Amino acid sequence: MKLYSYFRSSSAYRVRIALNHKQIPYEYIPVHLLKDGGEQKTSAYGKINSKHEVPVLEDKNVRLSQSVAIFLYLDRANLNNPLFPKAFPxxxxxxxxxxxxxxxxxxxxxxxxxxxxxxxxxxxxxxxxxxxxxxxxxxxxxxxxxxxxxxxxxxxxxxxxxxxxxxxxxxxxxxxxxxxxxxxxxxxxxxxxxxxxxxxxxxxxxxxxxx
Ligand SMILES: N[C@@H](CCC(=O)N[C@@H](CS)C(=O)NCC(=O)O)C(=O)O
Missing domain, CATH: 1.20.1050.10 (Glutathione S-transferase Yfyf (Class Pi); Chain A, domain 2)
Incomplete structure (x- = not known):
């Protein structure tokens, strides 16, 4: 998997913890949110995330933004060490x-x-x-x-x-x-x-x- 991340982004930090918890190795792709007005603002990055934000997770042919959606995806893609409890409620x-x-x-x-x-x-x-x-x-x-x-x-x-x-x-x-x-x-x-x-x-x- 690949993670577009910025070290200080709290939303990307969440996903890094989840990937580690599930013991999923990933490639870290830095997106500097401040340098030159923000690398997330470029049109190239806009093709990766139209919301111009990190985090973005890529897994084979799936590309996801929004950390909650990423957590749900990780829990279904990999059954190791669940992120959400299964029991109701x-x-x-x-x-x-x-x-x-x-x-x-x-x-x-x-x-x-x-x-x-x-x-x-x-x-x-x-x-x-x-x-x-x-x-x-x-x-x-x-x-x-x-x-x-x-x-x-x-x-x-x-x-x-x-x-x-x-x-x-x-x-x-x-x-x-x-x-x-x-x-x-x-x-x-x-x-x-x-x-x-x-x-x-x-x-x-x-x-x-x-x-
Ligand atoms: N709801 C999104 C929030 C993502 C978000 O706000 N990302 C911030 C960093 S924490 C960002 O990329 N900001 C860039 C900007 O505002 O230009 C998620 O959970 O992933």
């Missing part, structure tokens, strides 16, 4: 957590939204950082209230897609130095996950394009 509960991050946090603080806020509404850097902090903290507080109390993972004893979405979002939370008060359970999950090889080798700092 655990699958749906896991999907709820995934969506809290996938549609409730990440899209509101992604590069395109931040650029538009700056261009159309002329927000300054301080306002931009405050926006990011608020979006991430409020979303993570909601996530934290929905997870299992028993741990060590979001869904309890089983590592799932929810954790693979959570850890990259926490990476962004650290980057922007949000207030972690009330988020201690999530930091405990993070400590547990970051000890696993599948998370360690997916970490932004050690990707081929990290600077």
């Amino acid at each position: 655990d699958f749906e509960k896991c999907f709820e957590l995934v969506e809290l991050i996938n549609s409730g946090i990440q899209p509101l603080q992604n590069l395109a939204v931040l650029k538009k806020l700056k261009k159309d509404f002329e927000i300054n850097d301080e306002q931009k950082v405050q926006w990011i902090k608020d979006i991430i903290r409020n979303g993570l507080l909601a996530y934290s209230k929905k997870i299992s109390d028993e741990g060590p993972y979001s869904m309890g004893t089983e590592l799932t897609a929810a954790d693979m979405f959570l850890i990259p979002q926490l990476y962004n939370a650290h980057r922007y130095e949000i207030d972690f008060t009330g988020l201690e359970k999530l930091l405990q999950i993070e400590r547990t996950c970051l000890m696993l090889d599948s998370f360690k080798t997916a970490h932004p700092d050690i990707q081929p394009d990290s600077v």
Whole structure:
């Protein structure tokens, strides 16, 4: 498989964790989101993803964007180490957590939204950082209230897609130095996950394009 990725993209980070967890080897194709206005903006990359975003996964004649779709594909293409729980309604509960991050946090603080806020509404850097902090903290507080109390993972004893979405979002939370008060359970999950090889080798700092 091939993964179009950017080391700091939280959506690509999710997919790197999933591929590692399933022990699927892949070729890393870097797409620099900032250099020269962004390699994702080129017409050549537009042929790979008309939304001009990473991640994109290629497997033989299948090309997929959208990390949730990629997770579902990987779970059906390869039965090793499932990403989603099979049982009803655990699958749906896991999907709820995934969506809290996938549609409730990440899209509101992604590069395109931040650029538009700056261009159309002329927000300054301080306002931009405050926006990011608020979006991430409020979303993570909601996530934290929905997870299992028993741990060590979001869904309890089983590592799932929810954790693979959570850890990259926490990476962004650290980057922007949000207030972690009330988020201690999530930091405990993070400590547990970051000890696993599948998370360690997916970490932004050690990707081929990290600077
Ligand atoms: N819903 C998409 C989100 C993808 C996304 O927002 N990718 C960002 C990086 S995290 C991107 O490529 N942004 C480029 C841009 O906005 O120009 C997914 O889950 O894969």
